[in-house]
Amino acid sequence: MTLVIYNTLTRDKEPLQPIEPGKVRMYVCGPTVYHEAHVGHAMSSIVFDFVRRYLEYRGYEVRHVMNFTDVDDKIIARANETGEEPGVIADRYVAQYQEQLDQLNVLRPTIFPRVSQTIPDIIKMVQGLIEQGHAYETPSGDVYFRVRTDTDYGKLSRRRLDEAISGTRVSSSEEKEDEGDFALWKAAKPGEPSWDSPWGKGRPGWHIECSAMNLRYLGEQIDIHGGGNDLIFPHHENEIAQTESYTCKTFARYWMHNGMLQLKGEKMSKSLGNLVTIDQFLSEHDSDVLRLMIAGSQYRKPLAFNDDVIADNERALSRLLGALRPASGSITSGPAVDELAVQVRRVREGFEAAMDDDFNTAGALGSLFELVRAVNTARAAGVGGEVFAGAQTELRTLVGVLGLRLQAPKSDGQSASPFVDLLLEIRTDLRKAKQWALADKVRDRLKDLGVIVEDSPQGSTWRMGE
Ligand SMILES: [Zn+2]
Numbered sequence: 532m533t534l535v536i537y538n539t540l541t542r543d544k545e546p547l548q549p550i551e552p553g554k555v556r557m558y559v560c561g562p563t564v565y566h567e568a569h570v571g572h573a574m575s576s577i578v579f580d581f582v583r584r585y586l587e588y589r590g591y592e593v594r595h596v597m598n599f600t601d602v603d604d605k606i607i608a609r610a611n612e613t614g615e616e617p618g619v620i621a622d623r624y625v626a627q628y629q630e631q632l633d634q635l636n637v638l639r640p641t642i643f644p645r646v647s648q649t650i651p652d653i654i655k656m657v658q659g660l661i662e663q664g665h666a667y668e669t670p671s672g673d674v675y676f677r678v679r680t681d682t683d684y685g686k687l688s689r690r691r692l693d694e695a696i697s698g699t700r701v702s703s704s705e706e707k708e709d710e711g712d713f714a715l716w717k718a719a720k721p722g723e724p725s726w727d728s729p730w731g732k733g734r735p736g737w738h739i740e741c742s743a744m745n746l747r748y749l750g751e752q753i754d755i756h757g758g759g760n761d762l763i764f765p766h767h768e769n770e771i772a773q774t775e776s777y778t779c780k781t782f783a784r785y786w787m788h789n790g791m792l793q794l795k796g797e798k799m800s801k802s803l804g805n806l807v808t809i810d811q812f813l814s815e816h817d818s819d820v821l822r823l824m825i826a827g828s829q830y831r832k833p834l835a836f837n838d839d840v841i842a843d844n845e846r847a848l849s850r851l852l853g854a855l856r857p858a859s860g861s862i863t864s865g866p867a868v869d870e871l872a873v874q875v876r877r878v879r880e881g882f883e884a885a886m887d888d889d890f891n892t893a894g895a896l897g898s899l900f901e902l903v904r905a906v907n908t909a910r911a912a913g914v915g916g917e918v919f920a921g922a923q924t925e926l927r928t929l930v931g932v933l934g935l936r937l938q939a940p941k942s943d944g945q946s947a948s949p950f951v952d953l954l955l956e957i958r959t960d961l962r963k964a965k966q967w968a969l970a971d972k973v974r975d976r977l978k979d980l981g982v983i984v985e986d987s988p989q990g991s992t993w994r995m996g997e
Contacts, residue, residue: 532883532884532887533546533547533887534546534547534586534589534886534887535547535887535888535889536755536785536787536889536890537787537831537889538784538785538786538787539687539760539763539786539787539788540686540687540783540785540786544888544889545785547754547785548784549591549754549784550752550753550754550784553590553591553592554591554592554593554594555586555591555592555593555594555754555755556594556596556749556750556753556754556755557579557582557583557586557593557594557595557596557753557754557755557756557757558595558596558597558598558741558744558745558748558749558753558755558756558757558783559575559576559579559595559596559597559640559756559757559758560597560598560741560757560758560759560762560766560767561597561598561599561600561643562599562600562624562628563599563600563601563603563605563606564599564600564601564606564620564621564623564624564625564628565603565605565606565608565609565620565621565624566609566624566801567624567627567808567809567810568624568627568628568631568808568809569799569801569806569807569808569809570792570799570806570807570808570809570812570821570836571759571791571792571798571799571800571806572628572809573631573635573809573812573821574789574792574825574834575757575758575759575789576597576632576635576637577635577637577821577822577825577934578757578789578825578830579595579597579757579787579789580636580637580638580934581825581826581830581890581892581933581934582755582757582787582890583595583638584638584931584932584933584934585886585890585932588932593641594641594642594748594749595638595640595641595642596640596641596642596643596644596744596745596748596749597640597642597643598643598644598645598646598740598741598744599621599625599628599643599644599645599646600646600737600740601617601618601621601625601645601646601647602617602621602646602647602724602734602735602740603646603737606620606621607723607724611722617724618647618724621645621647625643625645629643631809631810631813634809634813634818635809635813635818635821635822636818636822636934636935636936637934638934642748644744644747644748646735646740647724649740649743649744649747650726650735652743652744652746652747653716653735653739653740653743654716654726654728654729655743656739656742656743656746656773656777657674657715657716657728657735657739658729659777660676660715660773660776660777661674663776663777664677664680665677665680665681665773665776665777666715667708668730669706669707670706671706671718672716672718672730672731672732672733673706673714673716673717673718673730673733674714674715674716674730675706675707675708675712675713675714675715676712676713676714676715676769676772676773676776677708677709677712678692678709678711678712678713678772679692679709679711680776681772681775681776684711684768684772685768686768686771687763687764687767687768687771687786688763688764688765688767688768690764690768692711713736713738713765713769714736715735715736715738715739715773716728716730716733716734716735716736716739717733717734717735717736718730718731718732718733719731719732719733719734737766738765738766738769738770738773739773741766741770742770742773742774742777745770745774745782746774746777746778751774751778751780751782752778752780752781752782752783752784753782753783753784754783754784754785755783755784755785755786755787756770756782756783756785756786756787757786757787757788757789758788758789759788759789759790759791760788760789760790760791760831761791761798762788763786763788767786770782771783788831789830789831790828790829790830790831790832790833790834791833791834792833792834792836793833793834793835793836794806794807794836794837795837798833799836807836816841816845817848817936817938817940818936819848819851819935819936819937819938820841820844820845820848821844822933822934822935823844823847823848823896823935824836824840824841824844825892826892826893826895826896826933827844827847827892827893827896828893829891829893830890830892847896847900848937850900850903851899851903851926851930851935851937852937852939853903853907854902854903854906854907854923854926855923855926855927855937856910856994857952857992858910858914858915858916858919858920859910859911859913859915859987859989859990859992860910860912860913860914860915860987860989860990861913861915861916861989861990862912862913862914862915862916862989863914863915863916863917863918867908867909867912867913867914868909868914868916868918868919870905870908870909871905871906871908871909871914871918871919871922872918874901874902874905874922875902875905875918875921875922875925877898877901878898878899878901878902878905878925878929879925879929881894881895881897881898881901882895882898882899882929882932885897885898886932892933895929895932895933896933898929899926899929899930902922902925902926902929903926905922906919906922906923906926909922913989951977951982951993954973954977955973955984955991955992955993957973958970958973958974958984958991959990959991961973977993981995982994982995983995
């Protein structure tokens, strides 16, 4: 099977053919670090974590870069509000987001570059664009990209230049040659962080940072460029314009965009004020619940975030955990065992076919839940031994590709399970020795602790009571 990826540039699914066989260079736009990250940020990081984990499962070596925008108007505005240095604010939220990514089991990108650490690269690129005639300096010391020199400008967002101009959020400047031109470098205003440059003290515009970081850490051409679909225009359009004008080469082969997380019908964002922070979410739910929620939806579509969806995925998580309960019997041959073995082979095929189709995580989860049903049916039929254990191992392997940890919550007794298993083993010995009173005492005392023991011809099992 070939892995196909939906490419926003062509609006089509295309087979993955990396520039260098076996290696994938992937760049994903990261957050602007001026406030606590919310679950919308987590969604983008988790979507691209699915992509990375599956590529690695498929044997690709992934070089994954995610930036932090630590120089930005919003950070400066926040610093003016709080009286802190912008760098201090940025450092705090960079450290916090990295920690949250660990809690969400997102593999750490190979490199986390920051704008403040990439200034010489940015200046070099801006200078090159000026020399090539693609950019110009204004009398006030700003530098703008000359959009009309880029003949295919608008190819990603499919906007004509005139439409693109009316869509820009940047206010027009008297000094711009053309309304659609965008800032590569902004002259410093009093009290702002600034760096020396050939155009005087200033700081980079937003778009140029990603072009410069790509060039520095991944080279002139990359395989996958990702981010939220709110970045297609103008950010990614402008990244393409800068990089391709500078290198005269195709920049990214595949442009991947995730849909937005929606809270009460609107995109979750700081500016709209409708958000749930990652810490708030994780204080009430397991990180697997968020992953299951995102995996259960098509990554390019908007995802509604609400209590019902959370509750559904809490249940999905307990079903997955339930499949990992120990065998209740020891049957190792016969039709029930054969049936389980067949299901185990099928599930991997189904999982891979789904993931090969533009990372269809919902389809992949569907295969996993077929395995959950097969394991539970086999357990009820008394299947144990190697085939049963193998099915559970397969389940653990495949959920791992989706970054699920399947850690049982502490309250449901899973952390005590080796000890309960030990008590049941002793109780079985007591019953064999006809020590009924002691055996009953073990059962009754466990019941007091909320553990229900059930005896059957295949042996004793236990579960947590209500
Ligand atoms: Zn970017």
